[in-house]
Every structure is written in C-alpha cells, then in structure tokens.
Amino acid sequence: MRLTGTFLDEISHDIPHQNWGKQEWDRDFAAMKAIGIDTVILIRCGWKRWMTFPSKVLQEERSGFAPPVDLVRLFLDLSEKHGLSFYFGTYDSGEFWHQGKYQEEVDVCRKVVDEVWCLYGDSPAFKGWYLSQEVSRKVHSIVDLYASLGRHCKAISGGLPVLISPYIQGVKAVYAFNAEVQAAQGISPEEHERDWNEIMSGITGSVDAVAFQDGHVDFAQLPEFLEINSHLARKHGLHCWTNSETFDRDMPIKFLPIKWEKLLLKLRAAEKAGVEKAITFEFSHFMSPNSCYCQAHGLYRRYCEHFGIV
Numbered sequence: 062m063r064l065t066g067t068f069l070d071e072i073s074h075d076i077p078h079q080n081w082g083k084q085e086w087d088r089d090f091a092a093m094k095a096i097g098i099d100t101v102i103l104i105r106c107g108w109k110r111w112m113t114f115p116s117k118v119l120q121e122e123r124s125g126f127a128p129p130v131d132l133v134r135l136f137l138d139l140s141e142k143h144g145l146s147f148y149f150g151t152y153d154s155g156e157f158w159h160q161g162k163y164q165e166e167v168d169v170c171r172k173v174v175d176e177v178w179c180l181y182g183d184s185p186a187f188k189g190w191y192l193s194q195e196v197s198r199k200v201h202s203i204v205d206l207y208a209s210l211g212r213h214c215k216a217i218s219g220g221l222p223v224l225i226s227p228y229i230q231g232v233k234a235v236y237a238f239n240a241e242v243q244a245a246q247g248i249s250p251e252e253h254e255r256d257w258n259e260i261m262s263g264i265t266g267s268v269d270a271v272a273f274q275d276g277h278v279d280f281a282q283l284p285e286f287l288e289i290n291s292h293l294a295r296k297h298g299l300h301c302w303t304n305s306e307t308f309d310r311d312m313p314i315k316f317l318p319i320k321w322e323k324l325l326l327k328l329r330a331a332e333k334a335g336v337e338k339a340i341t342f343e344f345s346h347f348m349s350p351n352s353c354y355c356q357a358h359g360l361y362r363r364y365c366e367h368f369g370i371v
Contacts, residue, residue: 067093067343068340076346090142098145109154203260204263205263208264208267224271225264226273228274233311242311247277253289261299272338276306305328318347321367
C-alpha cells in the first residue's frame, strides 16, 4: 500500500510553520505528485481566530485575523496545475464543540461552507470536504455534528464526498505539550468497536470516508484496530482509509519525522486489513524533500527506493 493523499497543515496546533510562499508550495506539490499522491486535504480552514483565506464570516463572527495570502486559492490553483484533488477542511472554533455546544459549531461552520462554495466551488480541483473536528469516542454530540455538517456540505456541492479522520484512544493518545509518550491505559478493541459502530450508524449518508489516525496505539495492537475499522466501514457502507502518520509519537520531542521501518510496518498492516486508501499527516513537514526537517529528506528517499520511484 502506498500513500496517495496528504493533509496540508496550514492552521496547526503544535507543529512549527515553514513560512512557505507560492514557489515553495509549487515545488512541494510537484514532489507529492512524483510519489503518487493524488489527493490533498486542507487540515482546517481556520482555528479560533486564524484563517487560511479572507473569510468575511469568520472576521465578523469570530474576530478572525485577515491573512496576507489566500491559501485556499493557492492550493486549488496548484492542485489544478499538478492534477490533484483538493478536499476543503472546515473551520474549528477550538471552543464550542469541546464544550459540548455542537450546534454553535455547526452554525458557524455551515456559514463558512456556504461562503467557501460561493468563492471556490467553480474550481475543477475542488473534489470534497473534510470535517476538521477530530474525536476518538462518542462525545459531545459528535454524531449530530458530523451528520448535520456532512449533509450540508454534500447538499450545497451536489454530493461531493465528505471525509473524517478520527483517532483511536490508545496508549499514545497523550497531551502534545508535555514529555509523556504513553498513558497508563488505552481503550480496548471492544470499546472502540462499540463506540464506532454507533457513530458510523449515525453518519451513514452524511460522511463517505473514514480515515482513522494510526499513531495512537501500540504497533503490536495496530493490526487488530485496523481490522475493526475496516469491518465497521464495510458494515455501514463507508470507505475505509487510513491516516498513516509520518511523524513519530514514541519520543518526547514532539514531533519529528517517523522512522521508515515504522511507516512501512503501518502501511503493510493497513493493506492486510483491506484498507482502500492511505493518506498521511503530513507530507510537507515529515516526508518532503523540501521539509525543514532533514530527517524527512531521508524518509522520502527510503520510500522512493522501496517502491522503485525514480
């Protein structure tokens, strides 16, 4: 199984910005294309007051900071140039849904979705939506949030697909801003299956693909969780992808590019579980030959060597 998609991390919580402009992004999109990536997913269009495009909705309702560059337009243009499909990541308030106020989150996100479709919906590269709220379990009316917002995205765009990328509440699901790398205990496979059977049953028809993040569980447990995810997706008529993280969660330095051996193990496990597509968080920082991290350059070369990419 090869990586065929990547997130674009432009509104991040915990990863340093690379301060790229059009030239650097153009070069990186070319590098993505060279290894077979066909899909790019904006991780989120905004977080709290930070924005990737000059949203009037977010400036008026969330006191958003006007960005100096319209990155959504840039990414759409580069996607069109390099023949990639672009998925738009919705707004994350960083507030409402964490407090269980899912309706307030949905209300502002719907307005942003409407605005975005008016501004960019005519782009031939605009191929889908990503719901940016990430959860591991059935909390805070998340089923209603996914179902409501997903339905709206599909309705306004003529049925374009909707993606989510939840995580697994495993032993590595720890707070990013301290040195801990493992919790005392993670969720059991049975609990995970019970929660996500219920969630998926409530989002069928509103969400098309589920790409679980693969870095939060022990490597020895990953095949079992991947099998559960694949089984549940098939049961509920959803596409099962994997978000194969290209950063390492096993060390207190958060976060550095992953060891090639670990990434290969995860991709092989996903293939064995019947996963349909592998995307990653995320190419530009952790795997690109253009990354600010020199370790990413080596990961890119090892990946190319393994798959015979010249």
